[in-house]
Amino acid sequence: MTRRRPLFLALLLAFLASAINAPKANAQRAASPQFSGQAAYNLTKQLLDVAPKRFNGSPGHAKAEEFLKQHFAPEAAKGNFVADTFTATTPAGLQTMTNYIAKFPGKKDGIIVLVSHYETNYYLRDIDFYGANDGAATSALLIEIASVLRAHPPEGYSIWLVFDDGEESVSGKWSTADSLYGTRHLAAKWSQDGTLSKMKALLVADMIADKDLNIDYVENSTPWLLDLLKVAAKNTGHSASIFKYREAEEDDHLPFAARGVPVLDVIDAHYGAFTAALPDGYHHTDKDTLDKISAHSLQISGDIFLEMIRLINQRP
Ligand SMILES: [Zn+2]
Numbered sequence: 001m002t003r004r005r006p007l008f009l010a011l012l013l014a015f016l017a018s019a020i021n022a023p024k025a026n027a028q029r030a031a032s033p034q035f036s037g038q039a040a041y042n043l044t045k046q047l048l049d050v051a052p053k054r055f056n057g058s059p060g061h062a063k064a065e066e067f068l069k070q071h072f073a074p075e076a077a078k079g080n081f082v083a084d085t086f087t088a089t090t091p092a093g094l095q096t097m098t099n100y101i102a103k104f105p106g107k108k109d110g111i112i113v114l115v116s117h118y119e120t121n122y123y124l125r126d127i128d129f130y131g132a133n134d135g136a137a138t139s140a141l142l143i144e145i146a147s148v149l150r151a152h153p154p155e156g157y158s159i160w161l162v163f164d165d166g167e168e169s170v171s172g173k174w175s176t177a178d179s180l181y182g183t184r185h186l187a188a189k190w191s192q193d194g195t196l197s198k199m200k201a202l203l204v205a206d207m208i209a210d211k212d213l214n215i216d217y218v219e220n221s222t223p224w225l226l227d228l229l230k231v232a233a234k235n236t237g238h239s240a241s242i243f244k245y246r247e248a249e250e251d252d253h254l255p256f257a258a259r260g261v262p263v264l265d266v267i268d269a270h271y272g273a274f275t276a277a278l279p280d281g282y283h284h285t286d287k288d289t290l291d292k293i294s295a296h297s298l299q300i301s302g303d304i305f306l307e308m309i310r311l312i313n314q315r316p
Pocket residue numbers: 001002134168284
């Protein structure tokens with residue numbers, strides 16, 4: 001991710017949210033078909049092994065693209081895995097970027113899109129920034145969701161998985177011009193070709209493998225999707241893992257929100273303790289490594305995403 005925009009009411013609201021979301025020991029667990037947090041964790045490790053640093057133009061970025069292509073060979077064979085390559089004008093000059101889209105056709109007219117960025121920050125290229133939680137684990141999460149979708153093809157809306165490039169700012173000074181390159185490009189393209197009008201919802205996965213997982217109430221998400229997230233967390237027994245903090249986020253949901261698509265940014269922007277030495281925790285530091293994430297948190301996030309898909313399909 002992203003840049004957080006804290007609100008002055010955040011602490012009060014966090015307190016209220018935690019009071020409302022006290023854990024329910026006997027919450028019912030909805031049937032979520034075979035998503036494995038451990039498999040998603042293993043995929044994260046595999047991705048980090050071959051592509052620890054994935055900044056634009058690096059060997060690791062190319063390896064990450066190869067990793068995605070390998071995992072979506074079955075979809076590629078059917079023409080359902082496409083590369084969307086474009087040239088971005090950045091503070092560091094022109095950069096070639098590529099989004100990847102894996103499509104799982106459903107039986108109802110309409111598309112639910114899940115999004116994770118896969119690159120690491122260009123401006124952090126000289127430190128050991130691996131983005132285990134920031135980019136790697138959510139890409140792995142979507143790859144594991146794909147294995148569920150292969151076993152259980154969508155009965156409702158089509159599901160498209162987007163692995164976007166250029167989410168991070170290139171310069172390190174986040175601005176609307178220097179961030180969200182991949183999703184800005186894709187939203188414009190899908191506006192032109194009519195895809196946007198078929199989208200029922202777009203859900204962004206970002207930094208949700210944190211061992212200490214708590215998914216934020218992101219105020220610039222679409223209200224009915226925030227309501228649905230609360231229901232999804234309850235249905236899967238994970239109410240204690242959401243809405244401790246409340247803020248607006250600048251993330252991959254925004255280019256689509258600006259074009260009228262219902263969006264939900266599923267993010268935990270509180271990653272590690274905020275200290276004088278690490279004012280934003282592990283975020284965008286060399287501490288964002290595999291040991292800070294867990295299979296358990298990936299299980300929670302995967303359960304919630306699959307339940308969200310089920311709930312969106314139930315809407316009239
Ligand atoms: Zn980031």
